[in-house]
Structures are given as structure tokens and as C-alpha cells.
Amino acid sequence: xxxxxxxLSGLVLTFTDFGAQGPYLGQIEALIxxxxxxxxxxxxxxxxPVCAPRQSAYLLAALxxxxxxxxxxxxxxxxxxxxxxxxLLVETGGFVLLGPDNGLMALAVRRFAPARVHRILxxxxxxxxxxxxxxxxxxxxxxxxxxxxxxxxxxxxxxMVGADWPDELPEVIYxxxxxxxxxxxxxxxxxxxxxxxxxxxSLAYAxxxxxxxxxxxxxxxxSCGLVELAVNSGRxxxxxxxxxxxEVRTASIxxxxxxxxxxxxA
Amino acid sequence: xxxxxxxLSGLVLTFTDFGAQGPYLGQIEALIxxxxxxxxxxxxxxxxPVCAPRQSAYLLAALxxxxxxxxxxxxxxxxxxxxxxxxLLVETGGFVLLGPDNGLMALAVRRFAPARVHRILxxxxxxxxxxxxxxxxxxxxxxxxxxxxxxxxxxxxxxMVGADWPDELPEVIYxxxxxxxxxxxxxxxxxxxxxxxxxxxSLAYAxxxxxxxxxxxxxxxxSCGLVELAVNSGRxxxxxxxxxxxEVRTASIxxxxxxxxxxxxA
Amino acid sequence: xxxxxxxLSGLVLTFTDFGAQGPYLGQIEALIxxxxxxxxxxxxxxxxPVCAPRQSAYLLAALxxxxxxxxxxxxxxxxxxxxxxxxLLVETGGFVLLGPDNGLMALAVRRFAPARVHRILxxxxxxxxxxxxxxxxxxxxxxxxxxxxxxxxxxxxxxMVGADWPDELPEVIYxxxxxxxxxxxxxxxxxxxxxxxxxxxSLAYAxxxxxxxxxxxxxxxxSCGLVELAVNSGRxxxxxxxxxxxEVRTASIxxxxxxxxxxxxA
Numbered sequence: 001x002x003x004x005x006x007x008l009s010g011l012v013l014t015f016t017d018f019g020a021q022g023p024y025l026g027q028i029e030a031l032i033x034x035x036x037x038x039x040x041x042x043x044x045x046x047x048x049p050v051c052a053p054r055q056s057a058y059l060l061a062a063l064x065x066x067x068x069x070x071x072x073x074x075x076x077x078x079x080x081x082x083x084x085x086x087x088l089l090v091e092t093g094g095f096v097l098l099g100p101d102n103g104l105m106a107l108a109v110r111r112f113a114p115a116r117v118h119r120i121l122x123x124x125x126x127x128x129x130x131x132x133x134x135x136x137x138x139x140x141x142x143x144x145x146x147x148x149x150x151x152x153x154x155x156x157x158x159x160m161v162g163a164d165w166p167d168e169l170p171e172v173i174y175x176x177x178x179x180x181x182x183x184x185x186x187x188x189x190x191x192x193x194x195x196x197x198x199x200x201x202s203l204a205y206a207x208x209x210x211x212x213x214x215x216x217x218x219x220x221x222x223s224c225g226l227v228e229l230a231v232n233s234g235r236x237x238x239x240x241x242x243x244x245x246x247e248v249r250t251a252s253i254x255x256x257x258x259x260x261x262x263x264x265x266a
Numbered sequence: 267x268x269x270x271x272x273x274l275s276g277l278v279l280t281f282t283d284f285g286a287q288g289p290y291l292g293q294i295e296a297l298i299x300x301x302x303x304x305x306x307x308x309x310x311x312x313x314x315p316v317c318a319p320r321q322s323a324y325l326l327a328a329l330x331x332x333x334x335x336x337x338x339x340x341x342x343x344x345x346x347x348x349x350x351x352x353x354l355l356v357e358t359g360g361f362v363l364l365g366p367d368n369g370l371m372a373l374a375v376r377r378f379a380p381a382r383v384h385r386i387l388x389x390x391x392x393x394x395x396x397x398x399x400x401x402x403x404x405x406x407x408x409x410x411x412x413x414x415x416x417x418x419x420x421x422x423x424x425x426m427v428g429a430d431w432p433d434e435l436p437e438v439i440y441x442x443x444x445x446x447x448x449x450x451x452x453x454x455x456x457x458x459x460x461x462x463x464x465x466x467x468s469l470a471y472a473x474x475x476x477x478x479x480x481x482x483x484x485x486x487x488x489s490c491g492l493v494e495l496a497v498n499s500g501r502x503x504x505x506x507x508x509x510x511x512x513e514v515r516t517a518s519i520x521x522x523x524x525x526x527x528x529x530x531x532a
Numbered sequence: 533x534x535x536x537x538x539x540l541s542g543l544v545l546t547f548t549d550f551g552a553q554g555p556y557l558g559q560i561e562a563l564i565x566x567x568x569x570x571x572x573x574x575x576x577x578x579x580x581p582v583c584a585p586r587q588s589a590y591l592l593a594a595l596x597x598x599x600x601x602x603x604x605x606x607x608x609x610x611x612x613x614x615x616x617x618x619x620l621l622v623e624t625g626g627f628v629l630l631g632p633d634n635g636l637m638a639l640a641v642r643r644f645a646p647a648r649v650h651r652i653l654x655x656x657x658x659x660x661x662x663x664x665x666x667x668x669x670x671x672x673x674x675x676x677x678x679x680x681x682x683x684x685x686x687x688x689x690x691x692m693v694g695a696d697w698p699d700e701l702p703e704v705i706y707x708x709x710x711x712x713x714x715x716x717x718x719x720x721x722x723x724x725x726x727x728x729x730x731x732x733x734s735l736a737y738a739x740x741x742x743x744x745x746x747x748x749x750x751x752x753x754x755s756c757g758l759v760e761l762a763v764n765s766g767r768x769x770x771x772x773x774x775x776x777x778x779e780v781r782t783a784s785i786x787x788x789x790x791x792x793x794x795x796x797x798a
Contacts, residue, residue, distance in 0.1 A: 009300060009303070010303070011296060011299060011300060013292065013296055017709075018709060019708070019709025019710075020286035020287055020552035020578075021552055021577065021578055021579035021708075021709060022575065022576055022577030022578055022579060023576055023577040023591075023595055023708075023756075024708075024709075025575075026545065026574050026575055026576035026577060027576070027595070027598055027599065029574045030543060030545055030574045030576065030599055030600050030603065031599075031600060033543060033572050033574065033600075034541060034543060034600030034602075034603070035600075037541070037542070037572070040299050040303070042292050042295045042296045042299065042307075043288065043291075043292055044288055044289055044292035044293070044296065045287065045288030045289040045292060046286075046287055046288055047287035047288060050709075050710060051765060059289070063289055063293070066293055066400065067293065067296055067297075068296050068297060068299075068300030068301075070300075071296065071300070079765075128754075128755040129739055129740045129752070129753075130740065130741070130752070130754060130755050131755035134598065134755065135755075176285070176287075176289075176290075177283075177284060177285025177287060177290075177316075178285075178316060207395055208395045208396065209396070220395070220396070221395075222394075222396060223394040223396050223397035223400065223401075224289075233317060233345070275566060275569070276569070277562060277565060277566060279558065279562055286552035286553055306565050306569070308558050308561045308562045308565065308573075309554065309557075309558055310554055310555055310558035310559070310562065311553065311554030311555040311558060312552075312553055312554055313553035313554060325555075329555055329559070332559055332666065333559065333562055333563075334562050334563060334565075334566030334567075336566075337562065337566070442551070442553075442555075442556075443549075443550060443551025443553060443556075443582075444551075444582060473661055474661045474662065475662070486661070486662070487661075488660075488662060489660040489662050489663035489666065489667075490555075499583060499611070
């Protein structure tokens, strides 16, 4: 077995598109806990955009710094189940990440470089075509927690799918329970004077929800550092017509030739 | 450190409007468990009416007697994130409650009086404007479980927001997975002869679902003691046109001058 | 106390129609964990078809072989809360199952026969009419984990509701987060040459999603061995007009006189 540094805490955080209802996450949790009773499963996110590992990659990279290190991150969002993409084990930033080689972990690796990336060679005796989360990744997580390093092969992180993706994704990457729309843009790279335009809407910056009137749209630096589009006391997705993949443009006030900055009008 | 009576069990029950999907509850759970491995997080309710701490206050107060004492209740429903409302720590009824001073805990305090109420003075080094659940309340819960009492200041429970709210709220305060509508009325204060009217509908009492015909509406004493409006084998929200905040009136049969008591007709 | 064979692990898997939002599952979890701290609750499925224990019985039986033995399965899907149906404790296949006698566990028992079936005589002091999951089954699960066998009476498994149900149910029994439709048919009993017809659609077999073009419908053996209807990169429920209870017919290619096998056209 290879050194795992640092030693793992037993926390396994799942980042998936499996949904909150069932029956997928529960099977994974049951199998890991049956094998490793000290394991603590935490459902970090279960409604990642279905089949969209690219968008999710930017969200996962943004969330990681707010998660406890020494955790396993089990990240499965899959457009190609049953295809022959590789399974990866990545050591970076104090985490062990497990998931398919489809770009989902690519931005996390870049953010926390250096990373050690391993192509997993181990395969279970029983591997369904449609549920690698249960058949492949859950036993891998359990084995790693139990101190067993799976058969694997080192690879360069620049060989991962997504290694060539841009640092930011100028589109809506996630819509949360409140209808707020997260983008793949880093808020720290924007001036508070920046204007975000989506379709016919232009949104100015506000520090908090309560600093704009109810019903007004704005952008702000969300709790994981991304540019998020929101409406005070309203749903930005509905009022601004936002969907996953909606294109987001940035400009400074000087570049703008129209008004309506902090309002949700067309 | 101040005495916490009784000693806490390690259970942290969350009552929030964060949704079941992510990525908010998972971050809170991960942080608490990383700091206090014996902590056991339980998601009691994650779809409290968004930004409506008043309605949720009545539901939380009704649920508490059915929860295990010696638990921490982490209650976050927030219309004013980023505003300057205080954070509270309340000891009452064998529970420690943590949450914002926006009324959410006011009815619980009144029900279980006496209560010790503390305004929390401690603040974390990194406090986002939009996610106090993670940045403020999660570390507080972890610290308390670890035996560290946060810097705080005693206050009277009559100084809490909501201290002047009525004992009952005659409206729909929650709609559950089945479409049943909970109200802020105590069933024990009503006679089985009482009639509940909402809009054009009048509902008589029934002890159980199976005691009325399929498709019929009725009210009953729900599992936490509230008046709940339901339709046997149907969705009361859809069939009776109920929404959060729908006004509910009570009358006795003698006061009524129209019929259709146990039916879902307009 | 009777012998429980094998000894239980502490895992309690819930299979319910309680929803992911609250406040039902959380109350059950809190009560069990407060009584038995080593208990580990896992939410296996919370959106079983409401009031449809028959459909859920086929799904539960299919899932069991993929779950860790030595677990308690707490299965509550209830069309008749408040009626006088019995509560059962079933020992079979290395599991202890708890739930109402409404057929929900009937197919599991048949699949894993022999089974020991017990009618539970114990009743709690406080039993609400609408939440037996919390008031009856949660304390039963906690007691069993604590080594206390509840007062009960042996009965024949052929006396259970559902004992006469067929081995397969030719209809849609569950629609998952992706819009895939599980049926009550065993995939192993069908040849890959079989055609599934639902309404005007005819679906041929495919091993994996990626083996048919995007937008095409097909059937496949899902991760728990059932025939599942799906559309690559699409939602089968929407595109094929599938709902719970939609009838499913099987035929071999020779019997078919029309085409459009792997396509989602009408």
C-alpha cells in the first residue's frame, strides 16, 4: 500500500447526480458502512446537472476549500456509463478524490496542484453496466478507508480529461434550492464595478441580499467564491429566465451603454 | 464554560430551508463531523418555507416534544441573511437550540419555558455574507459538543423577536410530501365538532384517513398535535387549493350555515 | 429473547414514501439514534409510490440482494394508516424486515424463503393514528438493536398479505431521478431478443445507454436485475409517456409486425 497523506478521517463526501429520493445513494452508503463502520457518509450534493461533468467540475473545485481535508470525495456525474472511460483516484489538497475520468475532477486538480493521479486498475467481480457508483467506487472508498490501496497506475494530471478546460466557465453551472444561479466565474477576479449580463438583463454587484430592494436582481460573491446571480426575495432562475448553460458575460460600467443595472426587468 | 444541562448526546438536528439537494446541508454536516467525530447529524426538515421564519416557528415548536432531548437543534430559516440580526443560543426543554434571532425559536421557547437565552458574541474569522449556517452556526454546534461554551451574553426571552407572536397561527404553515397541509392551530384546543373553513371549503373532523371515503377532505390531529388538512387518497393542497399562508378559520357546527363538511367540493 | 441470526450490524435501512424533505424520516432517525448510538440510519429510498405497497414490493425484493446483510430494513409504504392491519417482523435472507402487513415485504419473503414471520403484539404507550413509522416501527428497530425481542406471534409466510401476488408485475413500478422507468419484470427471464411494448412504443434491448444513439429508447437489465426502460440522454418518462402503473408487454422479435424498435417515436 502506498502512503496516503494525510491519514483519512472516515468522512466520505458524495457529489453526484443521483438525486435525493433513491435508491442509489443509499446503496452506496450501506455498502461502505457495512464494510467500514467508522465511515461517515455525507451527501454533499446529489443534483449535479445530469450528464454534465463539465459544469459540475467548476462547482466541485469551488466547494473543496470549504470541506474538511482528510476526507474522501466520491464524485460521480456520468454521461458515459457503460463506455470505457477510466476510473481515477486523485490525491490533492489534503483530499482523496474518486470518480470517472470525464473532467469532473479536472478543475479541482488544477486548483490544488500538485496532485497525484492514479488510473484504477482494480475491478470488482460483479460490475453492472449502469451503477459504477455502487459496484466500483463504493468498494474502492471502503477499501481505502480500510487501509487497502487499490491496484492502480500513476498518470500525469495533464492526461486527465478536462486538463485543457479553461479556468473559468462563463455560464450558469448550478441552480440551487432558492433559484439562485451559480456561474463558473470567480468573484475575486471581478471588480465590484463589474456588470454581469445574461440575455437582456444587466446585473450590478451587491454585497448581500438585503442591500437591494425586494424583487431586484444582482450578482454577488457566493459562499464558495463564485459569481452568483440572485434576486432578493425572489427566484433568479424564474425572474431572469436562467437555465443551466445560460451564457454569462461580464463588462465594466464604463463599457455599458444601457441602464437597469440592479433591476430584474427585461 | 457554563453548565449545559443535561449533557448532550451528540445528536444535531437540522431544521432549515436549505433543500435536500445540496450543497448547503452537506457542508454543515461535514464540518461538524470533522471536528467532532461522535456528532450525529440528522436532517429533520430541509424545506421549511423559504424566508418565512414565522410559519416555521409554529412547526418547530410542535415537533420538539417528539424529538430526543439532549440534542442540539440547528434551526436556520432566514429572510435577512447579511442583515445584522443576532445569533442566539437557547437552552430549553432539554434541548440546546441555535439559530438567528428572527422568531424561528420564539414559540419553542414559550412552550418550554423557562428558557435561558444567550446572544452569541463569538464570530468566526471567515464569515460569508450568505451562509451563516456553515460559517457561524456549524462551528458553534461543534464547539458546544466539544465542551466549549461560546462567548455570549444573557438576554431575556421576552427580548427575542417573536416574543409577542400569538400562541396559534390560523394559516397553513407547511405542506408535506403527501400534499397534506399543517396549520398553526393546536388540535387539542378544538372539539371534534369543530369545522375548519378555508376559502369555500368546510372540513369536518375525522380521526384517521381511512375513516372518510377516498377523495374526501377532513381535518385531523396530526402526529405532532397540529390541525392538519388532508384528503383521503388525494392531495389536499391540490384539491382544496391550499398554499402556504392560506387563512384557516374555525367554527363549531352550530355556527355553520352551509353543508358539505367532509367533502372536497367548492 | 429469540435468537436473531445473524447478529445485526447496527445498520437500519429505510424504504419509505416519506419524501426527502421532512419532517418524517428525521424523527425516526433521531429516535433510533438517541436510544442506540451505534445505530446507523441509511435512507435507501424515500419516494416509493405513495400508497402503493404492491409496486414497491417488487422493487424492495429486487434491491435486497445488493444490500448488506445483518441490516434492519424498515419498510413503510402505507395506504391504510389508522386501519387495523398488523405490523410484521420478518427474518429472511440475513435481514430483519419491519413493516406493515400490506404486501410490501411479500416478494422479499418469497425470494429469500425460508422466512420466519412474526406478527408484532407490542404496542407503544403513545401511538398516533398517522405516523406508525415513528411511534411503532422506530422503537421496534431500536429495541431489536438493543437486543430486546418484541412481543410477537409466529405466523406462516403464506398468511401475509401479498402471499398470492405473482412473481412479476408487468407494469412500471418506479420512475427514478433520471426519468428511467423500472418495471416489475426480471431481466434474467427475458432474452435479449425480447421486445418491450408500452402503448404505441416498442423497445429493443441494449446493454448500455451508450450503445444506442442519443434520444433513442431501449430496455436493459438495470443494476438490481429488473427490466428498465430508458432513453439515452433523455427522460424515458417524458418521451415515452410512462407513469407509475403503465402496462408493459413483452414479445419476441418474431411476434412483432411493426418496426421502430430502438426509437422513441410513436
